[in-house]
Amino acid sequence: GAVVSQHPSWVICKSGTSVKIECRSLDFQATTMFWYRQFPKQSLMLMATSNEGSKATYEQGVEKDKFLINHASLTLSTLTVTSAHPEDSSFYICSASVSGTDTQYFGPGTRLTVL
Amino acid sequence: DAKTTQPTSMDCAEGRAANLPCNHSTISGNEYVYWYRQIHSQGPQYIIHGLKNNETNEMASLIITEDRKSSTLILPHATLRDTAVYYCIVRVGGNKLVFGAGTILRVKS
Numbered sequence: 730g731a732v733v734s735q736h737p738s739w740v741i742c743k744s745g746t747s748v749k750i751e752c753r754s755l756d757f758q759a760t761t762m763f764w765y766r767q768f769p770k771q772s773l774m775l776m777a778t779s780n781e782g783s784k785a786t787y788e789q790g791v792e793k794d795k796f797l798i799n800h801a802s803l804t805l806s807t808l809t810v811t812s813a814h815p816e817d818s819s820f821y822i823c824s825a826s827v828s829g830t831d832t833q834y835f836g837p838g839t840r841l842t843v844l
Numbered sequence: 845d846a847k848t849t850q851p852t853s854m855d856c857a858e859g860r861a862a863n864l865p866c867n868h869s870t871i872s873g874n875e876y877v878y879w880y881r882q883i884h885s886q887g888p889q890y891i892i893h894g895l896k897n898n899e900t901n902e903m904a905s906l907i908i909t910e911d912r913k914s915s916t917l918i919l920p921h922a923t924l925r926d927t928a929v930y931y932c933i934v935r936v937g938g939n940k941l942v943f944g945a946g947t948i949l950r951v952k953s
């Protein structure tokens with residue numbers, strides 16, 4: 730149980746284009762989902778927390794207009810990287826909490842490369 | 845949330861128990877100890893968590909000292925697939941997870 734999927738697993742795009750990453754909780758409902766970013770040889774950094782049906786809460790230094798988060802249902806959250814640039818190349822990972830618990834379960838991650 | 849201190853890296857022989865320590869001397873009474881691990885190029889995997897009692901599940905055991913200032917994650921029979929970065933995180937329930945550098949565990953045959 731508590732499986733989280735992400736799509737795509739990797740994506741390569743040109744600078745200036747937008748990329749959408751999906752995060753799904755497959756066997757549970759997730760009131761809250763989280764988006765993290767991990768640069769090579771670094772630890773995970775929380776970008777934002779999204780609650781179903783409301784606006785996401787962004788961490789300090791994360792541009793909300795650049796990283797658009799939508800959490801339209803209890804099983805799906807999306808992260809759109811708008812006008813991507815090479816410095817946005819990173820490993821993006823989502824997690825979800827089972828409703829009523831505090832344990833987060835993570836997706837497999839999406840590797841974004843911006844050329 | 846309280847800060848944690850973990851060794852940078854550890855080695856363990858395949859088939860032996862891997863004991864990963866974590867210091868959290870400033871932990872407060874309502875903070876849980878969580879353990880996650882991250883295998884290279886994958887998302888973190890939840891292992892176990894506890895408040896003050898020792899916990900065991902199919903993956904590992906968590907031993908928390910009586911004063912709660914430190915804990916040890918035990919993988920009873922380490923395999924090569926247990927090679928990963930192990931993160932010890934202390935947090936109040938509902939608060940965000942803050943990942944430190946973790947411990948790189950290398951299981952060797």
